[in-house]
Each structure stands twice: as structure tokens, then as C-alpha cells.
Amino acid sequence: MRRSLLLASFSIFLAVGCGASQAPEPAAPTQTGQTFADAVKLMCEVDQRAGLTAEEDPLAIGQQRTAWLADHIENPDGIEFRTLVSVKGPEEQAQMIRAKAKEIGMEKCPLADSIEATSAGGLSP
Template sequence: MRWTIPGAAFLAFVGCGGAETAQPETPTSDGQSLVQAVSLMCRADTLSGAAAEEDPLDRSAKRDQWLSDNVKNPDAIYFRTIARTRAPKEHAALLREQAAELGVRLCPEADRIENDEL
């Protein structure tokens, strides 16, 4: 009798584990999926017009403002927030890895992060 309750609790705990399934990606209320957001992040310099700026500070400010205005997926915002705290090489590697996992083939922004002074 002593093992009945713990044994039943263990079986209930283990039995529930198999019920979990991967959830399909759901877009945010404005319809932006994580794939779309990361694709935007990977092309931020071009899409924002920041690449045309000569001053590195102006380039950075324009890019950051554009990203804030256009990346709406909460998972992408979280990823961007975490990645920005890393050294440039690690930040670039994280972005490349995230892009590759999502099937985004080209990510020139990762190259820019690695090579740019800002």
C-alpha cells in the first residue's frame, strides 16, 4: 500500500509525457511568423536603407529603428534582444544558426555584424 500512491503519481507523470506534440508555428496577431521575422532581420541593412548611410552611428540607428518597427514576432524580438548582448562573432553565429534552422538560406546581416564596427 505504501508504494501505491507514489507509483500511481509516477505513472501519471510519465504517461502524460507522450501526449506532447510539436505545435505548428503560429503567426502573431499581425500575421508575422518567426521565419518571416528572421528573414527581415537577415536583410535589415538593405531593407532599412541603412547600408547607404556613411556614418556608422547613423547606419546603426537607422537599422535598429527599422528592426524595431518591422520585426513583430515575439520569438524574433526575444532572439534579437538576447543575440545583441553577445560579442559580434557570437551574435553573427547565432543569427546564422537561427536562419539555417528556419530555412532562411542567405543572411547578409550576419556578415555585416561580424565585420561592422557597430
């Protein structure tokens, strides 16, 4: 009898102890409400929104654009697109950004125009 009580207690201890050692499931990512279209619009308007001018040092403005966008683009697809664009050369960056801007209904994209005009100041990885 004492042995069965001991075994039962030990079994309960193991069941409770093993269950408690499992890691909790990760929480689902929080949605910010920013859409992909919002992210592309931010990219196109980065100079205006960040207070940058295209006349600045081309290398510095590219880094400033990249830093500002990294802080303000929260949509996962927007982050992915920004990353994909950043590893391309200036000409291809301008084409990719302009194409996405047209897809979301924007007629003009100042960032694409600026990169295309100077072949510098593009986004950096």
C-alpha cells in the same frame, strides 16, 4: 417584514456592487500573422529593406538597424530573439543570427555577413 425587505435590498446591492468593481480580464494579444521565420528574414535583410549601407558610420548603422527592426519585428519570439542578440558582442551576434537563418532555411544572411566582416554595426540593446 420591513427589516427583511431592507436586508434583501442591501444584499442585492452588495452583490451587484461587488461584481461591478472587479477589473475586466485583459484582452488576448493580437496576432499579426508574422512568423518567427518572417522576423529572422527581416533581421537578415534589414540593410536592404531599411535602405542602409554597410559603409555608413558603424555606430550609426547599428542604431539604425536596431530602430528599424524594433519598428518592424512584431512576432513575440522574433522580438525575444532580437533582444537576446542585441546584448551580445558582434562576433556572437553574427553567429546567432546566421544559425537562426539556417534553421529557417536561409542560405545567406547579409546582416550576419556584414557584422562579421566589420566587427561593428551590430544590434544595440
